[in-house]
Amino acid sequence: MPYRAPTSEFQFIFDNIVGLEQTRATEKFSDATSDVIEAILAEAGKLSDDVLAPLNRNGDLEPATLENGVVRCSSGFDAGYAAIAEGGWIGSSASEEFGGMGLPFSVTTAVNDMMSGACLALQLNPLLSQGQIEALEHHASDEIKALYLPKLISGEWSGTMNLTEPSAGSDVGALSSKAVPNGDGTYAITGQKIFISWGDNDFTENVCHLVLARLPDAAPGTRGISLFMVPKLIPDENGKPGVANTLKVVSLEHKTGLHGSPTAMMDFDGAKGWIVGAENGGMKAMFTMMNNARLGVAVEGIGVAEAAFQKALEYANERKQGRTAVEGGNGTIVDHADVRRMLATMKSQIFAARSIALSCAVAIDMANATKDAEWRDRAAFLTPIAKAYGTDVGINVSELGVQVHGGMGYVEETGAGQFSRDVRVTAIYEGTNGIQAMDLVARKMMDGGDAAYRLLEEIEQNAESARAKFPIMAEAVWSAAETLREATEWLVAQDDLNDRFAGAVPYLRAFALVWGSHAQLMAAVAEGGEGPRTRLARFFVKRLLPEHGALLAHVREGRGDLMAISAEDLAS
Known part of the structure; x- marks a missing residue:
């Protein structure tokens, strides 16, 4: 028996345990009726059962690889990701202003549960994009929102978060990556990051890295950390992926499991970035x-x-x-x-x-x-x-x-x-x-x-x-x-x-x-x-x-x- 998404279980918990009806009573989520949610769960269940679950073994047996600086993903992951993106699942709770569905986060959480059971290695990719979308919605400038959010929500571009460094680990305040102003509103980002899930792929047009780094003369510890958007390909004047940024995947980790999810060591060598949120306010933005x-x-x-x-x-x-x-x-x-x-x-x-x-x-x-x-x-x-x-x-x-x-x-x-x-x-x-x-x-x-x-x-x-x-x-x-x-x-x-x-x-x-x-x-x-x-x-x-x-x-x-x-x- 292959994996079957437990859609009825979610419906039971929503109706009898966690009080989802409270969200429908608010103006923000008044359109998320019981019938709508039931239909959404059913469609997400079909995607998980029929498209994603058959890829799970592929990810384990055919790991992501790094060939001459290019990440090659597991067999079938490109089609699986396309199905997730085309169904609108990446932006299910994102703002409708930028192309999202505006659904309750609780519904997105149930969908993520199903997709994780079907193929965790692939589901990690849209999960990271969802987190980046929320961070940008709350903290980015209007210009960054207008450029990046529609692409992330549609799945044309994917997102990552870059916190951990070789010498810092969980002590984020010890990070040493630098951000130097270029004089034109952008910054040159330099440093190495490790354990970057889905640091690159071969099926999205662009990969958008949120990177924690320090401005010159910033305070020590977490008080001196800022957050920057650093794309793999720098968008041109039309918002299309343009020239390559000065960043690269140095290596992929050889992990105990999740072989289909490329976990990268990233090197940023004066890469062009744009600040997200206030100077020295990186931790607040990243915690979102x-x-x-x-x-x-x-x-x-x-x-x-x-x-x-x-x-x-x-x-x-x-x-x-x-x-x-x-x-x-x-x-x-x-x-x-x-x-x-x-x-x-x-x-x-x-x-x-x-x-x-x-x-x-x-x-x-x-x-x-x-x-x-x-x-x-x-x-x-x-x-x-x-x-x-x-x-x-x-x-x-x-x-x-x-x-x-x-x-x-x-x-x-x-x-x-x-x-x-x-x-x-x-x-x-x-x-x-x-x-x-x-x-x-x-x-x-x-x-x-x-x-x-x-x-x-x-x-x-x-x-x-x-x-x-x-x-x-x-x-x-x-x-x-x-x-x-x-x-x-x-x-x-x-x-x-x-x-x-x-x-x-x-x-x-x-x-x-x-x-x-x-x-x-x-x-x-x-x-x-x-x-x-x-x-x-x-x-x-x-x-x-x-x-x-x-x-x-x-x-x-x-x-x-x-x-x-x-x-x-x-x-x-």
């Missing part, structure tokens, strides 16, 4: 793109998890081995208790992660439509949780997929291993998951925990409403939220950030489990009786949610015993 990308990466993890689960379920329903005493069983390994446990874990984790990601996307839509600070804060708080948990689930589910296959999972021809190799990097993209967790317990709690408490109050209220029909599940969810509240109060009270950072990852994971169990409970309520969603909800709440207790015990230990372990201790 990065926050978009963090949710995009979250659903990359979830999409691959979906594909890995579908493949594992198909195998488990076909593979006969051993005997089980399951009444009415079909005699295949799906009847074995441990295989059933793995499959239930996979499916229920995907639902939880997807619900968190789409809750975050709806909050982004509502913040954009209403300008309400509480929606903005909700979106900001959920973003690191969605990114880290979504990608952790991608890794865990794809690993379980290999395990369900047994020995055949370790044989490349089955394709199960590719999911695990491809998705692994998503926990590193756009700030490692450890950085996401540190951001959650530090920057996102500068409000004294208010955003967290509002989410916990919502969980507890919904759990109270569900007590009559599902008393055991509702009590477990309510109690878990209360325990999480107490841990949050403890975190907020810590003045030494290392006391927060020591338990940041366990805290984020615990919050995801509690919010995910809340989504599972709401799914059972929506189903209205004993059925597959209720049975999976009960599995998640009874078997996976209890992990939150151990995680929060870790959180409240603070830094003491952890930081007492010296480097010498680790080496002994």
Whole structure:
């Protein structure tokens, strides 16, 4: 069974879990009716199933290559990209002024999830363009918007972001790339960037690089960074790609997975660029793109998890081995208790992660439509949780997929291993998951925990409403939220950030489990009786949610015993 986009799952979550109807009640998204969204999901599903999914194996077996300075992409990726562009999917949430659809970002997030499950290596390309589009919409001059946005939205040109340098890594403030004014409003950009996803391709007319660099005499650290648009081919007076800029792909990385996505080392040698946003305001502008990308990466993890689960379920329903005493069983390994446990874990984790990601996307839509600070804060708080948990689930589910296959999972021809190799990097993209967790317990709690408490109050209220029909599940969810509240109060009270950072990852994971169990409970309520969603909800709440207790015990230990372990201790 090939990959099939779970369009009905998105519709269910939109209708019953994340409250997409709130966006339709705003003037900004009033045209995004239920019928329109259903039709969009169906069309995106067909594209994912019929066009993109058949390319996934090609990307793994026929990696992108660099030949005499020219990037050659995997077989069929040109046609797949053309289908994405021609369908308008790159600019689905972009401004209609420049050719976009103006759809809610939550709908685009669902589409990105499907495309990631179909072919993650190719989907990365339009995802980067979407992030660049948003950054330009918010920060670029009118001239840059008019020139670049229509081309990026149509897919004629593609976009990248260039942050990381060989000596800087995640410490963006340490970057050394220079931007020197040319005296005509442009700048000469010089420096090297590494890990640039889709740094070049052979199927778009132009590649538009957003590059972080320092102006002369700029302040050290992130305060002295500016953002520049540096195209591969400099547009002429008619806006057509003209002469080649002085930049090049030095090499492509030899990666564990995602072989179809060319990850480049880029060299900029006095390349002509145009400033985007204010001088020394590069981080603000780039974070617009990065926050978009963090949710995009979250659903990359979830999409691959979906594909890995579908493949594992198909195998488990076909593979006969051993005997089980399951009444009415079909005699295949799906009847074995441990295989059933793995499959239930996979499916229920995907639902939880997807619900968190789409809750975050709806909050982004509502913040954009209403300008309400509480929606903005909700979106900001959920973003690191969605990114880290979504990608952790991608890794865990794809690993379980290999395990369900047994020995055949370790044989490349089955394709199960590719999911695990491809998705692994998503926990590193756009700030490692450890950085996401540190951001959650530090920057996102500068409000004294208010955003967290509002989410916990919502969980507890919904759990109270569900007590009559599902008393055991509702009590477990309510109690878990209360325990999480107490841990949050403890975190907020810590003045030494290392006391927060020591338990940041366990805290984020615990919050995801509690919010995910809340989504599972709401799914059972929506189903209205004993059925597959209720049975999976009960599995998640009874078997996976209890992990939150151990995680929060870790959180409240603070830094003491952890930081007492010296480097010498680790080496002994």
